[in-house]
Amino acid sequence: MTAAPAAFLDRDGVLIEDCGYPHRPEDLKLTPGAAAAVRRMNRGGYRTVIVTNQSGVARGLFTEERMHAFNALLIEALAEQGAVIDAVYACPFHADAVEARYRHPDHPDRKPNPGMLLRAIAEHHLDPARSFIIGDQPTDLEAGRRAGVKGYLFAGGDLDAFVHDTVDL
Numbered sequence: 001m002t003a004a005p006a007a008f009l010d011r012d013g014v015l016i017e018d019c020g021y022p023h024r025p026e027d028l029k030l031t032p033g034a035a036a037a038v039r040r041m042n043r044g045g046y047r048t049v050i051v052t053n054q055s056g057v058a059r060g061l062f063t064e065e066r067m068h069a070f071n072a073l074l075i076e077a078l079a080e081q082g083a084v085i086d087a088v089y090a091c092p093f094h095a096d097a098v099e100a101r102y103r104h105p106d107h108p109d110r111k112p113n114p115g116m117l118l119r120a121i122a123e124h125h126l127d128p129a130r131s132f133i134i135g136d137q138p139t140d141l142e143a144g145r146r147a148g149v150k151g152y153l154f155a156g157g158d159l160d161a162f163v164h165d166t167v168d169l
């Protein structure tokens with residue numbers, strides 16, 4: 001089996017508006033063009049993989065269960081528009097965690113570390129050389145760089161227009 005190319009996608013500020021630790025159903029607001037961009041990646045033969053730092057769990061703002069439920073809502077909202085997400089990786093760890101089980105000085109999964117990408121590459125048989133990451137923070141791109149994946153910095157606006165104009169699919 002040939003390794004597939006992947007589109008690694010940051011969540012907050014890329015697929016959904018970043019209102020500050022979004023986790024409630026009412027916080028779920030897709031960015032303009034998000035579903036169309038994911039459909040474009042689906043059509044292009046890319047596996048779509050969300051990679052998201054969720055230190056709100058570590059900070060005690062919401063539970064890991066709440067985070068998973070919110071991610072499921074996001075996947076559902078995209079699916080309603082014909083956009084398929086293939087996998088979600090989320091990092092709940094942070095150095096300043098309230099709860100000890102989420103406390104880690106520099107967790108390998110927390111971007112800019114590449115742990116989530118490296119696991120996705122191994123678990124889904126992805127080809128980093130033909131993959132890319134879209135993030136709204138330099139740390140997203142740094143995580144990509146450390147995983148051998150090129151990166152595109154999304155500064156807001158219409159995500160599908162950005163992908164169409166900027167990403168070489």
Ligand SMILES: [Mg+2]
Binds near residue numbers: 010011013014136137
């Ligand atoms: Mg972000």
